[in-house]
Amino acid sequence: MSQPPVARLRALRSVELLTPSFTEAADFYQEVWGLETVESERGAAAWLRGTGAEHHALQLTRADRTGLGKISFAVGTPAEVDEAARRLLARGITPVTGPGPLDQVGGGYGLRFIDPEHRLIEISAEVYAVAPRGLDGAVPVGVTHAVLNTADIDASVAFYRDVLGLRVSDWSEHQMAFLRCNADHHCIAFNQAEWASLNHVAYEMSSVDHFMRGLGRLRHHGIDPQWGPGRHGPGNNTFSYFTDPSGLVCEYTSEVAQIVEDAWIARVWRRVPELSDLWGTAGPPSKEIRCHMAGAPDPGPLSRLSALSPLSPRNNLEVQA
Numbered sequence: 041m042s043q044p045p046v047a048r049l050r051a052l053r054s055v056e057l058l059t060p061s062f063t064e065a066a067d068f069y070q071e072v073w074g075l076e077t078v079e080s081e082r083g084a085a086a087w088l089r090g091t092g093a094e095h096h097a098l099q100l101t102r103a104d105r106t107g108l109g110k111i112s113f114a115v116g117t118p119a120e121v122d123e124a125a126r127r128l129l130a131r132g133i134t135p136v137t138g139p140g141p142l143d144q145v146g147g148g149y150g151l152r153f154i155d156p157e158h159r160l161i162e163i164s165a166e167v168y169a170v171a172p173r174g175l176d177g178a179v180p181v182g183v184t185h186a187v188l189n190t191a192d193i194d195a196s197v198a199f200y201r202d203v204l205g206l207r208v209s210d211w212s213e214h215q216m217a218f219l220r221c222n223a224d225h226h227c228i229a230f231n232q233a234e235w236a237s238l239n240h241v242a243y244e245m246s247s248v249d250h251f252m253r254g255l256g257r258l259r260h261h262g263i264d265p266q267w268g269p270g271r272h273g274p275g276n277n278t279f280s281y282f283t284d285p286s287g288l289v290c291e292y293t294s295e296v297a298q299i300v301e302d303a304w305i306a307r308v309w310r311r312v313p314e315l316s317d318l319w320g321t322a323g324p325p326s327k328e329i330r331c332h333m334a335g336a337p338d339p340g341p342l343s344r345l346s347a348l349s350p351l352s353p354r355n356n357l358e359v360q361a
Contacts, residue, residue, distance in 0.1 A: 045205030046127040056109030062102035064285035074179030092182035110160040157236035158340025178253030180243035189233035237335035240289035270322030273315035
């Protein structure tokens with residue numbers, strides 16, 4: 041009998057990025073990209089929010105290399121975090137920290153563990169609330185998805201499906217897989233590649249009008265899209281891709297397809313220009329943006345222990361009781 045997923049993930053909360061260009065990246069995401077700094081730490085880390093309800097959408101951490109720090113998912117209660125720890129242990133996966141109170145900006149109760157390609161995954165509940173922020177500005181609501189390069193797309197999809205409970209929404213041939221945790225078409229997508237790395241992080245704009253106005257603001261800062269604007273076939277979302285000062289790819293998107301669980305049937309999309317961009321406005325992605333999306337092999341944040349924030353001590357044996 042197969043084991044159930046470790047938790048019911050409600051949403052993608054935030055993404056942490058590691059960067060040697062910390063000051064430039066923090067300035068870009070606040071002054072140009074449109075996020076708002078919630079808190080910063082002596083030029084070493086910054087937490088930035090969108091207009092949505094999450095305490096922060098992006099954490100930037102100064103590091104000696106560029107890469108992915110952690111991916112954080114929301115669950116409903118601390119009890120679900122404890123149950124996730126039990127189920128991880130039953131699968132032979134020991135949390136690297138937790139479960140317990142998160143000793144970090146934003147608080148909360150959670151745990152962290154490593155996936156098969158050394159990415160750090162956080163599951164959390166009861167993260168601090170933030171005051172409402174106006175929705176009129178052409179700025180991101182928050183993080184809506186992350187695309188991850190993987191050396192084994194079948195193994196990656198199986199792990200995130202079976203262990204984390206994500207559902208496959210669509211495939212782009214056997215090159216990309218789109219997975220969801222709620223009604224949004226995808227919160228994680230995997231791209232078959234030579235190595236594991238971050239492909240890009242996408243930020244939701246609340247409408248096509250906000251999306252286009254956001255592009256206008258970036259153009260005002262002298263920054264043009266490196267691919268886009270257009271509308272993808274899988275997910276039906278608008279897209280426009282840029283590169284931040286760290287060389288990591290960030291995307292504005294809007295109008296992602298909404299899934300009705302009992303009615304949705306996953307499809308396999310052909311990888312042809314007319315389906316990569318339904319509008320036909322973006323043209324092919326440039327060699328430069330493809331290079332940035334490929335990134336460099338990422339050994340994961342545990343190769344740099346200072347990128348991790350400790351949790352309050354708690355013996356993992358507790359969760360086996």
